[in-house]
Amino acid sequence: xxxxxxxxxxxxxxxxxxxxxxxxxxxxxxxxxxxxxxxxxxxxxxxxxxxxxxxxxxxxxxxxxxxxxxxxxxxxxxxxxxxxxxxxxxxxxxxxxxxxxxxxxxxxxxxxxxxxxxxxxxxxxxxxxxxxxxxxxxxxxxxxxxxxxxxxxxxxxxxxxxxxxxxxxxxxxxxxxxxxxxxxxxxxxxxxxxxx
Amino acid sequence: xxxxxxxxxxxxxxxxxxxxxxxxxxxxxxxxxxxxxxxxxxxxxxxxxxxxxxxxxxxxxxxxxxxxxxxxxxxxxxxxxxxxxxxxxxxxxxxxxxxxxxxxxxxxxxxxxxxxxxxxxxxxxxxxxxxxxxxxxxxxxxxxxxxxxxxxxxxxxxxxxxxxx
Numbered sequence: 001x002x003x004x005x006x007x008x009x010x011x012x013x014x015x016x017x018x019x020x021x022x023x024x025x026x027x028x029x030x031x032x033x034x035x036x037x038x039x040x041x042x043x044x045x046x047x048x049x050x051x052x053x054x055x056x057x058x059x060x061x062x063x064x065x066x067x068x069x070x071x072x073x074x075x076x077x078x079x080x081x082x083x084x085x086x087x088x089x090x091x092x093x094x095x096x097x098x099x100x101x102x103x104x105x106x107x108x109x110x111x112x113x114x115x116x117x118x119x120x121x122x123x124x125x126x127x128x129x130x131x132x133x134x135x136x137x138x139x140x141x142x143x144x145x146x147x148x149x150x151x152x153x154x155x156x157x158x159x160x161x162x163x164x165x166x167x168x169x170x171x172x173x174x175x176x177x178x179x180x181x182x183x184x185x186x187x188x189x190x191x192x193x194x195x196x
Numbered sequence: 197x198x199x200x201x202x203x204x205x206x207x208x209x210x211x212x213x214x215x216x217x218x219x220x221x222x223x224x225x226x227x228x229x230x231x232x233x234x235x236x237x238x239x240x241x242x243x244x245x246x247x248x249x250x251x252x253x254x255x256x257x258x259x260x261x262x263x264x265x266x267x268x269x270x271x272x273x274x275x276x277x278x279x280x281x282x283x284x285x286x287x288x289x290x291x292x293x294x295x296x297x298x299x300x301x302x303x304x305x306x307x308x309x310x311x312x313x314x315x316x317x318x319x320x321x322x323x324x325x326x327x328x329x330x331x332x333x334x335x336x337x338x339x340x341x342x343x344x345x346x347x348x349x350x351x352x353x354x355x356x357x358x359x360x361x
Binding site for chain 2: 167168
């Protein structure tokens with residue numbers, strides 16, 4: 001199973017590189033789909049069905065929105081030469097993140113094992129042991145999300161709420177109080193002093 | 197004028213429409229199942245809410261945005277968005293008021309384990325989050341896929357205001 005996970009993670013890396021490299025927007029979106037679905041299968045193999053369900057549904061929604069916006073536009077390909085300084089900076093950033101990642105991974109539990117295998121008094125140990133008794137929820141992920149870590153979920157819901165409120169408010173051209181013809185009224189007001 | 201042509205040909209072919217007609221209800225049903233059994237089996241409010249939004253998105257892709265707006269008017273979606281967010285917050289505050297001064301206190305008795313009606317406020321919180329996520333994503337979807345930026349001086353009749361949808 002470990003080999004299968006490694007193969008899928010290779011798919012993730014290759015898909016991400018293709019998504020950056022290709023100049024066709026639709027190919028880039030499809031490559032991102034490969035990344036997302038390979039990660040979904042990895043989550044299933046690592047026995048995290050909650051994460052896998054969320055990953056697959058968000059991936060489907062995102063892919064279709066991106067495909068729609070990529071296909072509908074007149075621009076289908078990315079034009080222009082690649083800038084050398086930008087590529088050098090990206091390569092340097094990737095190198096730095098790779099080094100930091102290797103350092104961080106040394107501190108983590110072995111791949112595929114829970115973090116509480118490494119730390120003896122980890123809170124997750126208490127969640128697994130007492131979760132059903134304390135919250136009554138058989139799904140321990142839901143028990144953590146909505147009971148032990150309810151503040152985080154409230155914050156996450158607030159983030160989504162704020163984003164949507166901002167988007168809808170920005171896209172509303174007319175205000176509720178004023179009559180709809182705001183622009184023409186402003187133009188009339190600008191030309192009015194000449195008449196008076 | 198090209199825009200008008202695509203507008204009249206809203207939605208996809210008859211095959212897609214028929215399959216959507218059969219499948220859409222099951223998608224909504226599956227989303228509701230994921231939400232309501234979120235405390236018993238994998239899933240939960242967020243995942244279920246996204247599945248519900250996928251059902252509405254399928255309606256829009258297959259029949260066009262008018263069908264989506266007929267099924268879930270955008271004003272209703274706005275209201276549901278607020279109701280879901282406030283409902284979740286209200287559950288937390290009720291824990292503060294009823295449950296003895298603890299924010300997010302699970303103040304409803306847990307009930308029998310592994311039953312649908314158990315685990316106190318957790319199923320209610322799942323429902324609130326699902327309503328909120330579904331309405332939010334439908335609004336985002338409409339904002340991203342229907343609205344267009346009108347070029348200065350162009351007389352093409354694009355939808356540029358979310359109230360016009």
